[in-house]
Amino acid sequence: MKRAFVLVLAGLSSCATYHSAPLPGMEPVVAPLPATKPLTLTQLAALAVRRDPDLTATRAQAGIAQTELLAAGTPPNPSLSIGFEALLGGPASMSSIAGSLVEDVSPLITRSANVNAAKAHLLQVNAGILWQEWQVAAQAEQLGVTLTGEAADLASLHSDDQALTALEQDVQAQTAAGNLTQQDVSATQIALATLRTALNSEEQAQARDEAQLDALLALSPGTPIALAPIDVAQIPPGLQQQALATLPQRRPDLLALRYGYTEADEKLRAAIRGQFLPISLGAQGGRDTSGVTSAGPQVTLSLPLFNRNRPAIQTDEATRTALRAQYAASLAAARNGAEALGQSITMLQHQSAQADQAAAQAAAIAEDARHSFFAGGLDASAETDLITAAGDRRREAIQLRTQLQTAEVSLATLLGLGLPVHGRATR
Template identity: 35%
Template sequence: MFLKIANGLGGWVLAVYGVGMALPLWFLTGCASYHTLPLNDRLPGMAQVAQKIATALHREPPVSSTRAVNLHAPLSGETLGELAVLLNPDLRAMRAQIGVAQAQVFAAGLLPDPRLALSADLPSDVVSGYYNAYSIGLSWSLASLFTRSANLHIAQAQARAVHYQVAWQEWLIANQTRILARRLYYLRQQETVAKTAASTTDRFYLVSAENLRRGDATITTTTLRQIAWLDSRDRQLALRRQVTKVRYDLNKSMGLPPQMRVPLRAPHLLSEVPDTAHLVALADSHRLDLLALRAGYTAQEARVRRAILGQYPGFTIGISRAADTSNIQTIGPSLSLDIPLWNRNRGVIAESEATRAQLRAAYTARLFQTRAEISALVADLHRLRQEIRPLEQQVPQLQRAERQLRGAAAEHNVTLIDYETVRSQALAKNLQLLALKQADAEQQAALEMAVGLPWQQWATRR
């Protein structure tokens, strides 16, 4: 067919068609190719987990897969938070959004490709004086050039928003892990106290039961010992259930196997409660979710600008060369223009402006929520300090009194009811003090999470 066309139009038409066939082949050599990426149903094993933990702890790649990782040494909540950011499966999936945002920035900066159009009209009888007609046109749409800058600003601002959102989720996961670590640390202390009390009451009850069997104790004394042992045992089992649940939650947050037991280090606590106004100012300028909302609002501002530009007519320019069946050859420019008569992009403009107003209201609401949350946490810390201070002074005195009365009760110098009253109250106040310290430590971690900065940087950011 190419030879037939060439006989009527000349050798250059054949060259044009040859170029038309060669151009796609030339472009394909620089195009991306498709590769499958199957899903992975297998979870990482302990070797992979240990390797990632070693990388986080030592800040360098492990020498080999058999490198020992010391998980038996006590770890701080900060270290556990870093491990959670590294190992948490939800965060690993969320980080893939950054690649999508970067690809959108790349796509927004690309120029539109020109369009090449080829056509031919072949008369069925070439000996009658008719020629083969053809048309060659090259056009380029300029509409996207006017909105390219806005599209690029949208993609860049959206990419910043995604970066901030992912970083904010990492911050949340790290601090939630720290809260769980502090909760587990103090619950283990409470469980130890309850276990010791249960062991003591169990020993007293067994001795009293044996004395009752021999006739050396009364039923009243033995029953009181039994009730004290049952209460201590119930308290110990309840705390053990809490410890197990929090340990599972901590391992889940860090992406560790449920059965793993992580030793914990005592948390670093604030000596004084900071000023609320200073913390609010820090949160306004450093919280990553607020920065993400600002970046998203900037992207929406660019969308409004792009919608406004979309009301103007878009046009396409081009040039074409053609020949009809009479072999009359023509060449000339072309221009196609959209007429903004009814639509004028008014729907898109209204939608983008309404979305901008919604984002503005969402940012204001988040700002108000942040300030209220910080104020409430600071007030709770002040209240907890007022409750902890007298207990720290009185609990040691109650424990000393309990030890003295224990010996006196063994020698029958005080009644068993008096001793059990002091013992149970001393135990309850000791557990109450540990629970208040736990709440104080958790509230401090929650306050750091609300501010968006570690407390070590609060004084340096004035």
Template identity: 35%
Template sequence: MHDAGRQRCFPSMMRGLRTACAVAAALVLSGCASYAPLPLGRGEGAADVAQLAAPTSAMSLPSLATHRFDPADGLDVTETAMLAVANSPALKLKRDELGIARAQAFAAGLLPDPQLSLGADFPQHSGGGLNVAYNLGISEDVSALLTRSSRKAAARNQAQQVNLDLLWAEWQTVAQARLLFDQVLNLRAQQARLASEQAALAQVTPYVQAALRSGNLTYDSASAGLNAAADVRKQQADNALALHQADSDLHVLLGLAPDAPLELTGGPYQVTPTTTQLQQALADLPRRRPDLLALQAGYQSQQEKLRAAVLAQFPALNIGFNTARDTSAIYTHGFSVGITLPLFDRNRGNIAIERATRQQLKDDYESRVLTTRSDMQRLAADLAALAPRERSLAAHALQLAEARRVAEQSWRQGLLDWPTWLALRSQSLAADLELLAVQQQQATQSIALEALLGNTDFVDSAHPVSTRAVSTQASMP
């Protein structure tokens, strides 16, 4: 082609190239996402419970969704659990994980973008009727269509697993809130009982010191009186540390600032399943427990991943169409097919990995069911054993409280020596603290059993059980 011919063809080709690029750019930009910065927060909790909300519509458990939330008169155990579900920082992270899983499920259904290719060849010398040659083609990876349904199913099941894991995490958060609620109340009761004992023992200290100064008492004989107050002070200090830890954990769980006031009312959470109800819950366990349902969804997701890996062993196929013009101005239209020869890899490694992973998930599920059934039976037996012990301790603590009251009067009237009075007080204090410990153990086992059962149909409403007797004793001198 003469130079004039080349000059005429070149602008025409450039116009076509610009048009193709403009169309491609418009298609790309029309589906582009925009970016917006997201600044980090300061990590400050709410300064007051009144600043927090616990909408019943966000509650997954019926016992929470039907409970009236009113923190004005203090938080009962159910209101505490509602606040934990709505505001727990750990649950917020779980909900973020669900958002990621849903995004991954969306991405799994997307097909790979087609590839557009454009090229041009420019003759290096004039004459001979040569033209500027070009080629234009578009191709698509067809093999992605073969595994698309399996990838989508796997991602859907994965998102369902994360959703069920979130529900199970909410159940665990409810159990943790109930447990911390009981621990704080129980430790506060112990602290009040120890403070009452410390105030009472302060009355005998002047008698002991006066007797020592007058020589009527040796230090060896006075050790019981001096050590009694010291022992109670040590118990107070140890209990205060445990109370600070439980109170701090509860503040974090509820999303409260460390110094936010927290008033708790009511008694611990209790469940009393009958043998029939327990057996029914055990039978329905795999169809109701969110963690077991999540494992089932994860297993189904792995089934689809294995299926996709098996399909991926077939040759990868890439199909394209193109149009071209050579330097002699001859136009051609054709197609291209690219295929991977399955000689060495054949995706055997990935198939083996996915098959082994499926076996691991199967064994994990069966182990979890077996462990859960065993734990439920053990917790039910523990509660049955703790009930008579708690009743016996409550009666014993009341008897010692009465003996302590009588000894107090006798000591003040000079009818009883102070070592005997101290011994009675020590026995009464030990009985009261043991009763509180057993009651906390009962509440802990009850909460754990209810969390494992995942059934609130037979759950009693919160009630103080035998804490009424302990509260009365704590008010005595």
């Protein structure tokens, strides 16, 4: 009895104790970006993966899955029961003592399946975290591409604004001198009003995207981020096919689904083994009031006559079937999405090249027209139209180039380029 008491005290001394962890307040905790040159897309993506607040919260899920794995491999504590009855009267000669020590061995029967399921769940959580990191990296790259395109759009709009403003001032002067009519003034003013509406909309879009990037990098709103010129590598068709062939072994969301299927399969195995559970083994003994002592084994088990754990088995079978179908659907969607995006990129490449050529031609025509206008060979309305047309062609080319670069970033994400087989990588 003394030895048992000592063992109980030793066990209690190793128990966990409570420590408070207060929630944070409203005060922002913003770490500034390290002083550096303008960021490339790769550097921007790496910063987002390190600093994104949502990713920080998601990574905590891995700790929960790790404790679930520990729980699956840890047997339950044995149960100790001790009873004492004092002799109060009658022919007996002493008080009675009884005790039993029982261990639930059910977890030992399902331990391998439960541990395998917990391991698969941990791998699933880690793969899910990696896929979210990959998505955040892609989001940062796409924002970098978008902001670069918006900066180019704004530069084009400001250039046209300066050209039309100068033209409008010249038209006003010539109208006052009687060389031009009010119709020429109206045409230039209408073009300027339309341009400045587009300029305001583009500035608002840029502000929204800058705020989104600041939030992604855990920066205060309005923090300026310098971006290097965009350089998105094109993905050759051969590399696309090679990446598609190994997609199930590399893309984290597909790996997460595979691990989820393995977890469901192991849970089904454990449910089948659980038809006879619970099972407890132990020993009991004692001394009655006449001084007779006895001891012996104790076995408790469930007889599979009615329930036979069928509800749990059927639930796990249905879960495994659903996950198998989900994996097949996700695999097909990933393959079809990548192939469709590849075709879209081919089309955008052709359209972008044509738009660049059209923008260059329109700019040359507008430049020649400017000389003709000042020489008196072109009216103000035609000059206004040509300035506007050249600016429109230039911005169409910028927008198509932005769409092409965004599609190439998306394709690299869909194909998991930069991810090793069954491993982690950063862009």
